[in-house]
Amino acid sequence: MTASPALADLHWLLGSPSLLAPAALPAGVADGSAALGESWWRRLDPAAVAAAFEGSTATGPFRLGRHAESLLRAGLARLPGHALLASQLPVRDGGISLGEYDFLLRQPGEAPLLHIELAVKFYVALPHAGGLHYVGPGLRDALDLKLARLFGHQLRLAGTPAGRAALPDPAAAVQPMAWLRGWMFYRDPADVPWAGLAADHLRGWWRRWGEAWPCSRPGGRWRALAKPDWLAPRRLEEAGADLAAQQAEAARQFAAAPQPMMVAEYAPPAEGGHELARGLVLPADWPQPGRLESLLDAVAALPPARPA
Template structure:
């Protein structure tokens, strides 16, 4: 179990687990490539302990948090993640919320929206921009330096280089614009970026070392794997193992690992053949989490990845090469 998994696993409530993952997961970008300093929810070991203590208190009584973060209108993962971070900034022990989702307009047209304006314990006024991303690496066999464009969204509607460019040239610059100065929100404001969550690489397991990682990507970023439906069917077959279960992850469960209870695992193992048959003919990329039973009999997530349609890699390579 990784350090992040051990930290998240101390919390029972799934929404608190998602927030803990958002706060403590490593960044996807190197500090030198983030376009601004990387945001830090805590600036010292003492503040880190205070955040963990606050999360434990929230875990014991999460009702108010649920009312804020479990809005049925939150059908996009990015909006849900913003609600989690916004609650922390407003109620956590190390920050004070000043404004959220601050629109900038020019001639009645919205030209941007700042995610969060806040003040930390040291009194520094910060402008945080959040991005939670899940990209699949689609490099080819040609030896070359990897590019951010090689990381594409599972539905081929997003690409890491495009998101990075917008973050650096537009989002992080919002508080330096004349339109922002007209809002009369006392600064100065220090822009900081929060870019998380996970990058997925072709193969049967998440590699610890990725030889062709793009130079902008942080060394310790979270990793997963992806396989085509045919590769999945050939390597895993339809036979069940009594110490291993697979769970399809809906989009709103893509942040932190979920708990898998014994009764649920038994049902998944009993239906393993059906699950494998369905995954062999999927029409869209599907995230899976694999759970292994440990020596105590508890089920814990050990890997996470995507099964993609057989024609997806060709379409993904074309999307990665396209000038947009």
């Protein structure tokens, strides 16, 4: 068993299923697959990686994306036979920012330089207008928008003059790679996912506040997940709450601040305390029509470039 939450989260980032099916990736973009991630995990020295996090203190509010970046940076920097040449490397053209390379990883031998773009996303599969729209719980992001930027801009940086100039070796061959992780939350288990998603992508459920929560088993234990616990499943070490108690706590939180809440259901600690399911509980008036309309208008304005 991994020894710390940070190591568990890194293992999850490397070895959990990709969000997208390989066939959904544009030509020339490699998949940061779970198989590749697991092979890297097996080569890492957990003690050396854990030492990178000892004594580190974050300042300011916790940001899940920054947390994931720091975890992957620590792993790639200690991957035997590889060299992490840069992370979050800015690309500018005449003082104008064009973006940044998330990670530039030199592989063994004559293999091309890997340009890895990391994204960890949690989307709600919203039935709307006869289909499913994958939107962020805050209605500020959508899968279509993320993929358009990822494939239309971020992973194309090495093909631009400014992007080439920013590379440690502008003449190096570069292999773009999408490292996509996260969860999709469905209203109904029978909802048919978009065909471009990986068949084994991680799935949870969603409900509006006031609706019944689905349960995996009688006697399950529950807790709300703070954002630092959104990546790797944790075992329930304490008793946890029963469903009624967890919903009572959720009622207090929604009364104070009606914000999306992630919850997890567990087997009792006496039976291992493993996570059984995850859900997103959304405000009773979600989705707010004006915000949803603005988001879907932005999606509709995209060129028809989402891989199928």
